[in-house]
Amino acid sequence: MLEIKNISKTFNPGTINEKRALTNVSLTLNDGDFVTVIGGNGAGKSTLLNAIAGVWPVDSGSISIDGQDVTGLPDYRRAKLIGRVFQDPMTGTAATMQIDENLALAKRRGRRRGLRWGVTQAERGEYRERLKLLNLGLEDRMTSKVGLLSGGQRQALTLLMATLQKPKLLLLDEHTAALDPKTAEKVLNATERIIDEDHLTALMITHNMRDAIAHGNRLIMMHEGHIIFDVSGEDKKNLKVSQLLEKFEEAAGEEFSNDRMMLS
Amino acid sequence: MAAYFASLNPLDLLGRFPAGIAQGLIWGMMALGVYITFRLLDIADLSVDGTFSTGGAVTVMLILAGWNPWAALAMAFLAGLLAGAVTGMLHTLLGIPAILAGILTQYALYSVNLLIMAMKANQAVSVDKYVLILSGRTVPLAIWVGGIMAAVLIIILYIFFGTEVGSAIRATGCNEQMAKAQGINISMMKVVGLALSNAIVAMAGGLAAQYSGFADVNSGRGSIVIGLAAVIIGEVLGEAVMGKRLNFLGRLIFVVIGGIIYYLVYTLVLWLKIDSNLMKMFTAIIVAIFLAVPYLKGQRKSSFSRAARNARGEGK
Numbered sequence: 001m002l003e004i005k006n007i008s009k010t011f012n013p014g015t016i017n018e019k020r021a022l023t024n025v026s027l028t029l030n031d032g033d034f035v036t037v038i039g040g041n042g043a044g045k046s047t048l049l050n051a052i053a054g055v056w057p058v059d060s061g062s063i064s065i066d067g068q069d070v071t072g073l074p075d076y077r078r079a080k081l082i083g084r085v086f087q088d089p090m091t092g093t094a095a096t097m098q099i100d101e102n103l104a105l106a107k108r109r110g111r112r113r114g115l116r117w118g119v120t121q122a123e124r125g126e127y128r129e130r131l132k133l134l135n136l137g138l139e140d141r142m143t144s145k146v147g148l149l150s151g152g153q154r155q156a157l158t159l160l161m162a163t164l165q166k167p168k169l170l171l172l173d174e175h176t177a178a179l180d181p182k183t184a185e186k187v188l189n190a191t192e193r194i195i196d197e198d199h200l201t202a203l204m205i206t207h208n209m210r211d212a213i214a215h216g217n218r219l220i221m222m223h224e225g226h227i228i229f230d231v232s233g234e235d236k237k238n239l240k241v242s243q244l245l246e247k248f249e250e251a252a253g254e255e256f257s258n259d260r261m262m263l264s
Numbered sequence: 265m266a267a268y269f270a271s272l273n274p275l276d277l278l279g280r281f282p283a284g285i286a287q288g289l290i291w292g293m294m295a296l297g298v299y300i301t302f303r304l305l306d307i308a309d310l311s312v313d314g315t316f317s318t319g320g321a322v323t324v325m326l327i328l329a330g331w332n333p334w335a336a337l338a339m340a341f342l343a344g345l346l347a348g349a350v351t352g353m354l355h356t357l358l359g360i361p362a363i364l365a366g367i368l369t370q371y372a373l374y375s376v377n378l379l380i381m382a383m384k385a386n387q388a389v390s391v392d393k394y395v396l397i398l399s400g401r402t403v404p405l406a407i408w409v410g411g412i413m414a415a416v417l418i419i420i421l422y423i424f425f426g427t428e429v430g431s432a433i434r435a436t437g438c439n440e441q442m443a444k445a446q447g448i449n450i451s452m453m454k455v456v457g458l459a460l461s462n463a464i465v466a467m468a469g470g471l472a473a474q475y476s477g478f479a480d481v482n483s484g485r486g487s488i489v490i491g492l493a494a495v496i497i498g499e500v501l502g503e504a505v506m507g508k509r510l511n512f513l514g515r516l517i518f519v520v521i522g523g524i525i526y527y528l529v530y531t532l533v534l535w536l537k538i539d540s541n542l543m544k545m546f547t548a549i550i551v552a553i554f555l556a557v558p559y560l561k562g563q564r565k566s567s568f569s570r571a572a573r574n575a576r577g578e579g580k
Contacts, residue, residue, distance in 0.1 A: 095439065096434070105431060105432070108446070115428070116427060
């Protein structure tokens with residue numbers, strides 16, 4: 001479903017702020033894979049998701065989704081294949097527009113936009129049904145401006161928007177990190193349900209190792225622009241947080257000894 | 265002082281109001297163009313100062329060349345569309361900040377407008393010699409025609425911004441990242457929005473030129489400020505009258521009403537024998553005050569001096 005071959009990205013090349021964010025990363029996702037991504041700050045998790053979404057072009061390597069090479073396409077042209085939910089609940093929705101208008105924009109993702117109605121009565125019925133499943137009472141507030149909703153409600157709405165038109169790939173960038181624990185759990189459960197019901201292929205970044213183990217069928221750990229750990233199937237199910245921490249320290253520790261070597 | 269008040273004739277003021285309404289309708293349509301960029305796209309587009317004159321220049325020169333006034337107005341619309349697209353492309357393709365892109369277009373249009381007007385600063389078109397859509401000579405007719413045109417324009421805009429493209433433009437103005445994630449080409453939407461806005465402004469310029477009987481290369485100077493004044497007056501009034509029931513259609517209607525009120529105030533100022541040259545200053549002050557009000561309101565709710573008062577136990 002997703003095939004990444006040897007992609008690299010360096011930010012601000014040739015300046016004092018030069019940062020090698022991704023180094024020769026390769027990753028293949030099979031149809032229906034739900035992959036959780038963990039790693040420390042600056043490990044390249046968000047950079048990887050942004051590279052796939054097409055926020056900027058990669059320096060080298062190739063990305064294809066569903067057999068289509070998208071390396072040369074900007075984000076808005078990849079959008080027909082990808083659904084995205086961002087870390088900041090404000091990012092995924094248009095605050096000054098109504099709930100139904102936001103959903104209608106998502107419904108037309110990847111289609112030609114013409115002079116047909118922006119929202120039709122028939123779709124409103126569909127949206128009402130989908131909103132009911134979120135269990136947040138949003139189905140009765142379809143003409144409310146999204147700016148009036150709470151962060152959790154907006155994030156749940158963004159999730160619905162990202163999956164309204166079944167995407168080939170769903171990208172979740174720490175989408176529960178800005179929510180309170182109770183709301184985060186609700187949104188995470190909704191995420192799991194939708195991915196499961198629609199058999200979506202998904203990449204989910206999380207800073208919570210327990211969530212990373214509890215969700216999905218595969219887990220990857222990133223460090224300094226590399227994928228340093230990739231586990232799936234039974235091995236992933238039996239994974240413990242302590243094991244992950246060990247892996248984490250192993251990677252960071254190596255760096256530490258390297259620094260020491262340089263000092264001596 | 266007494267002599268001053270004695271010289272003011274209330275009946276004269278009433279007599280002047282219809283002309284104010286007619287002009288207000290034309291500038292209200294112009295303000296609808298400003299509303300598209302300023303409120304929907306969140307861009308302060310200064311090209312309108314140029315495109316308003318362009319609309320007048322194109323309309324008058326084509327009528328002088330024997331064109332039907334409606335066809336001439338349509339060409340003015342197209343000219344504005346083109347100029348707006350230029351601003352849009354300067355901004356999106358060449359990365360020039362929107363406000364500067366507008367200033368560049370407006371600056372260049374001064375020369376373009378002179379070229380259109382055969383290098384003359386103004387060109388007269390007499391209603392005695394040519395058929396015009398409206399004229400300041402027959403104010404009641406001008407109010408009718410202007411009113412109907414404004415109503416049609418409002419309905420068209422209301423429908424357009426309810427379509428898929430219209431929604432995409434609104435989403436672009438509200439949240440670019442969200443728009444891109446939904447597959448919207450935001451550069452394209454900005455160009456379309458700016459083009460449409462300037463087309464409307466140019467059309468209003470064409471009507472204003474016919475109303476006054478001449479096109480002037482300086483007629484558009486300060487259009488952006490008058491447009492903003494109309495938008496803001498309309499919003500404040502609309503929210504006061506309609507409250508939460510003020511929907512998009514209501515907002516568009518109140519923008520035009522804002523334009524009318526602006527011109528009625530203008531008429532009043534002239535009637536008070538205040539030098540009309542001071543009107544620009546008054547307008548700028550009014551716009552500055554109304555743009556500042558929402559900010560100051562927010563400041564009042566959370567200000568450092570208030571925190572200091574609270575800390576001293578003085579409460580609210």
